[in-house]
Amino acid sequence: MQxxxxxxxGYTLRVxxxxxxxxxxxxxxxxEPVTNRDGVLQFVVVCFAKPKAVEGQRQGKGAEIRVNLGADPGDGFTEGMVVELVNPLLNTYEIPDRDNPRLTASSGLWFKADGLKPAAASTTSSAAYAASGYSGDES
Incomplete structure (x- = not known):
């Protein structure tokens, strides 16, 4: 799948x-720098993705992910900064074994995005709104 x-x-992404x-x-x-098929220079960022806390549940463990970026995200992204991916996509890969093509030598997932942006300063989840009794109608 591509x-x-x-x-x-539902995740906090920290550079x-x-x-x-x-x-x-x-x-x-x-x-050697990597370019796409159109000759555009590619970028990469590594983030720690951790599930956001949900009231009444134990917070999940996170994982470090490497994300390919299709464009230069610009300056200002520093270690520890919380970010969001612009149009994130997931891809799979499978590499057959050289000696026995019926076997898989390696397989996995990789992430890519169109870009990177600083995360919104404060975000409130829909679960928090539901817990507060907010119905969406302020009349």
Missing amino acids: DVPINLM TEPPTVKTRQLENGEL
Whole structure:
């Protein structure tokens, strides 16, 4: 499956490695910048994704994720900053074993997004509104 839209509103994303140009290592050991098929330079950011706390439930553990960015997110994204992904997508991959193509040597998930932006200063979940008795009608 490729480019599956995902909703990360239930997670806090904290930058653990600020955005940098994505690179790949060549056979001679040199690093080369990665571009997409149109020749546009690609970027990568590493974030710690942790489920947001839900009242009455134990908070879940988080995981570090590496996100490919299709454009330069700009300056100002520092370690520890809480961010949101613009149009986040999930992809899967599977690499067959060289000796026996019927076996899988490696498989997994990877994330990508169109961009990165600072998280809203304060967000209130729909669960918090429901718990407060807010009905959406203030008349």
